Amino acid sequence: MRLVKEHFSRAKQIVLVLTMTACVVFLSQQPGRCVTDEIHPLAGTAIGITSNETPPVKNIRPRPFGNKPFGIFSVYTDYGAHDSHYTPSGKMGDYWDITPDEQCTTRPHSGVTCIKITYTNRASQKARWAGLYWQDPKSNWGDIPGGYDLTGAKKLTFWVRGEHGGERIDQFKIGGMSGKYGDSDWAVTTAVVLTPEWQQVTIDLEGKDLSVICGGFCCSLNLDWNRTGATFYLDDIRFE
Template sequence: MINGHTENHLQWIPPAVGVYHITVTISDGVNAPVTYRFDVTVGTAGVPPTASIDAPSEVRVGVGVRFSGAGSTDPDGAIVEYRWDFGDGSTGSGRETTHAYSEPGTYSVTLTVEDNTGLEDSAVFSIAVLEHPSPPYDVEGLYIPSGWMGDYGDIELNTAWTTNPLSPPVCVKIVYTPSGPLGWAGIYWQYPEQNWGDQPGLDLTGATKLTFWARGESGGEKAEFKVGGIRDPAKTYSDSIYPAASTGVLILSSTWQKYTISLSGRDLTSVIGGFCWVTNSTQNPGGCTIYVDNIIFEA
């Protein structure tokens, strides 16, 4: 008997979460009735997970892209499986994965997550894959000055300085005022932003040199300029240019001068650090102000 019902077959829907005491009495009208009692615990229905994709919205052909599903959540359990469909016939798995596209176009990336109860959810992300350019490559159009190093608080950076640029309307201005304990500072222009080896760099195959123009505020300022050189054994990726290609320490003039870093024979398939400036308090004990313009990878 459930809530007084006497049918032979009964469908019952619990009205709320809780513990229900069920009594079933069986009788054939001749023999003594037989009674069974048991408890039924009614909980909430499982809540499915929520899938989330984090990735750049734009990438070049042949460049590895890191896709992350780390933002996916499950309110009442745990996500146990991540399945990726990259929209080009390729698939992957894992909370984070890397994929490179071989053809330009716009692709819909689908992440399906499954929790420990078998419930699933999917998210879709659109990514634009652009043609791989040919040299020249403009560093400032491809790389971000995000890799601040050493006593980075001693640096002031202005990437849109309008006074006396080589090629109007703007140039890069860097001011170094030594005060920190390390006695040196520098900036890497990186791809992608803040990439110290978590993702691959850009394929700049075809370039044979990097050229740039630089000057000091007064003349006599000392600084080193580099390409590549980012490597951390704890990271998955490293600069294909390693060790870095460098100018060595330059003594700058107060007028614009052109400098060249040869890349002949170097591996340019994954350049993370497209450009780097570094100096120290020994070279410039009173600090320095330098200007840089037209940073170009050339064939």
């Protein structure tokens, strides 16, 4: 009787192995499927049988203007304005030393408010420079889906002035954030020396891939050119 039970148990294992093998052969012949790694028939599961998955969508938003010609897409017009996009949440370098105020009412270029950027000379993180990204969503460094498809934009324009004049901004920039869901391209200015009066700056976007832009705007400056710190103002930042 014991011998019969052993033969019966062995027969069940053989049937299970044959069944699993047949399943694997069938799956391997199906379009869009592949078999990798080893098969564990006695465990009753096939390891590594997976279907082809669609890569993660990098930008789930439709284009702001659909199939129409690109219009005006604002990063900032006034504080709380419904047509403003992106958030100045991405601090870099000496990140304790740079502070944005989106509700400043001191001589805005237009409207009621402008953005005041204050940079101190403390070198809190010993970097001797600081920068700020306007991000979407807030605090997104390209780690999660976000941003906008700005295909069709030809330039980004903005207005800037210094508190006293002579403040030097190393660069203004759009895009350039890496990461799984990072920006599709980037564009940058050379250094800009400010005056107390508003001046317009343009970043050329001709030929750029703007299909995913999470970092809608960026500025950075350093301590060597601004030894006592710097205060400057931004307004009417927009893609055109």
